[in-house]
Amino acid sequence: MIWAFLQRRWWLTENRILTTISTALMLPVILYISIVAVMENIIPRSIDGVVYTQWVFPGLIMIIATLGLVPLLYRDFFDLRIHRHVLQPVTLTPITKFEIIAGIIITAIIESVCFVLISLFVLLILIPMSVPVYSYFILIFYVILFNGVMANVLITISLLAERVTTYLIILLSFLMFILFSSGILVDFEFYPPLLSQVFANLPTSVLMAGIRQIMFFNRFDYLSLIYPMIVIVVWFAVNGILYKTKAHQ
Amino acid sequence: MEASVTLKKVGKLSGGRTILAGMSFGVERGSIVALIGDNDSGKSTLLRVLAGYEKPEYGNIYIHGLDIVKRRHETCKMVAYVPHEPDLDPWLTVEQNIRFIGMLHKIPADKLSQRIAGYSEQLGIADFLQENVSNLSLGIQKRALLVRALIQEPRVLTIDEPTAFIDADGKRMVLEVLLDMRGKRTIIYASQDLDEVELANDRIMILQNGHIAMDGTLEKLLATTNQYHQFEIEFEHLDEATYKELSAVSTVVNPSRVGNKFRFYGRSRRAFFHVLKRATAVVTNDFSIKTIGLRDLMDSNQARRGLE
Numbered sequence A: 001m002i003w004a005f006l007q008r009r010w011w012l013t014e015n016r017i018l019t020t021i022s023t024a025l026m027l028p029v030i031l032y033i034s035i036v037a038v039m040e041n042i043i044p045r046s047i048d049g050v051v052y053t054q055w056v057f058p059g060l061i062m063i064i065a066t067l068g069l070v071p072l073l074y075r076d077f078f079d080l081r082i083h084r085h086v087l088q089p090v091t092l093t094p095i096t097k098f099e100i101i102a103g104i105i106i107t108a109i110i111e112s113v114c115f116v117l118i119s120l121f122v123l124l125i126l127i128p129m130s131v132p133v134y135s136y137f138i139l140i141f142y143v144i145l146f147n148g149v150m151a152n153v154l155i156t157i158s159l160l161a162e163r164v165t166t167y168l169i170i171l172l173s174f175l176m177f178i179l180f181s182s183g184i185l186v187d188f189e190f191y192p193p194l195l196s197q198v199f200a201n202l203p204t205s206v207l208m209a210g211i212r213q214i215m216f217f218n219r220f221d222y223l224s225l226i227y228p229m230i231v232i233v234v235w236f237a238v239n240g241i242l243y244k245t246k247a248h249q
Numbered sequence B: 001m002e003a004s005v006t007l008k009k010v011g012k013l014s015g016g017r018t019i020l021a022g023m024s025f026g027v028e029r030g031s032i033v034a035l036i037g038d039n040d041s042g043k044s045t046l047l048r049v050l051a052g053y054e055k056p057e058y059g060n061i062y063i064h065g066l067d068i069v070k071r072r073h074e075t076c077k078m079v080a081y082v083p084h085e086p087d088l089d090p091w092l093t094v095e096q097n098i099r100f101i102g103m104l105h106k107i108p109a110d111k112l113s114q115r116i117a118g119y120s121e122q123l124g125i126a127d128f129l130q131e132n133v134s135n136l137s138l139g140i141q142k143r144a145l146l147v148r149a150l151i152q153e154p155r156v157l158t159i160d161e162p163t164a165f166i167d168a169d170g171k172r173m174v175l176e177v178l179l180d181m182r183g184k185r186t187i188i189y190a191s192q193d194l195d196e197v198e199l200a201n202d203r204i205m206i207l208q209n210g211h212i213a214m215d216g217t218l219e220k221l222l223a224t225t226n227q228y229h230q231f232e233i234e235f236e237h238l239d240e241a242t243y244k245e246l247s248a249v250s251t252v253v254n255p256s257r258v259g260n261k262f263r264f265y266g267r268s269r270r271a272f273f274h275v276l277k278r279a280t281a282v283v284t285n286d287f288s289i290k291t292i293g294l295r296d297l298m299d300s301n302q303a304r305r306g307l308e
Helices: A002-014 A017-042 A057-083 A087-091 A097-126 A134-160 A164-181 A193-200 A203-217 A223-247 B043-051 B072-078 B094-104 B109-122 B138-150 B168-180 B194-199 B218-223 B240-247 B270-278 B294-298 B300-307
Strands: B003-014 B017-028 B032-037 B058-063 B079-082 B156-160 B186-190 B203-208 B211-216 B229-235 B253-258 B261-266 B284-291
Touching (some): A002 A097, A017 A057, A017 A097, A057 A134, A057 A164, A057 A203, A087 A097, A134 A203, A193 A203, A203 A223, B017 B043, B043 B079, B043 B186, B072 B079, B079 B138, B094 B109, B138 B156, B229 B270, B240 B270
Parallel strands (some): B032 B186
Antiparallel strands (some): B003 B017, B003 B058, B253 B261
């Protein structure tokens, strides 16, 4: 089953490969100019003493990963579902709704990781990093988990929204929320204590904190992996049920 | 003959409105069943429910003896559905669209290629297989949907408007493919094209407000018209008073007018002469008499009320 989805993903990517590569090359430059170049003057170092440009590096990678994921899931679970009913013939094949969601999520994450790998090299040119090489591999693993959480959220929004305006408002609000509530750009210490406590426990925040601990302090926290994994599994099950309900089958 | 599809009191509601009202019927294996009826009579919903595309609110559907809801995994291998509107991925080519669904049906790659080549040749879309769907006309897309349904070699094929958007040549190809499958696969299709229905059917079901209003072979349905004929007389000038006078002739059934043409139904040819006798003051330009066909049977405004 997964081969069919992988093959489809490759066909889709193949048909727009130049656009995808150019976006992956441009995105880190745009993020560097609009975020890093400004923020490093406001926050030279994180609370832990890490240089801001390095501290924000994993955050920028997560932003790129999310931006790589959004159009793929928007297309499959919202645009093509609502406007062209493209998912309907897939539901009439002998696979379950869970398998359909898993197939689309897994292949979208794979494409998003490839997108991230291209951007990662560009970002490394712009931001010289002083971290062990293996931490980049661990970073990619965290990107997969981060995308796992984001993919489930995006699917829920796509399945619940029936109009494009509703979808866009919810999506933009949600992305803004994740951007500022997950410690992607700014350390939680800058937030009021109550908010900082709540935000620090979000699965995306736990992943951000976990990867920074590994990259900058060589410390590994199991909880930063297990907790988001549980969230991904539970949310995936909820999405499967939601999709089944929405499909009326 | 064994039943291929069996419906037991199948009902479908939408927003409190009854779309299918407790339908029960069986379809013989290998037969071609045409569903006809007015817009919103429930034809498309019935096809969607049969294909497992939508779940009925109540009742049971069996495909070759298996409950479509409880044994979904098995039945979806047996049924294929062709929707009215094309639902192909616009960013993939025709072949990629078909191959993807074939792969999900776990059809071996060599067989899949063979079937795609064979059916697309039969339906005249072999030259379009490598084209992106977004560049193709709806007619070609519709034929691609048929190829996509046929590659799984379904035992039951449900089609919503098989020749919608398709040109004359394409229509002929589609009908040939459907007729070729007679006896091998059960085909249930909905259509507004009554000429097409007259050509390809073993049985016709007329749906009305979610009910089966009439059901039988074409001959059986036409027999219900009690040997009525349709008459049309074109006058040089047909005024309102003459129209009313002619309409009042006792042997005239369901009269109507289009410009100077006076159209009516009658049980025998005598009705025609009764009208002509009354219309001596008006110059007659032309006339026609024909036996009633499926189109007249379906023509609710002019025939159905009086002929049922």
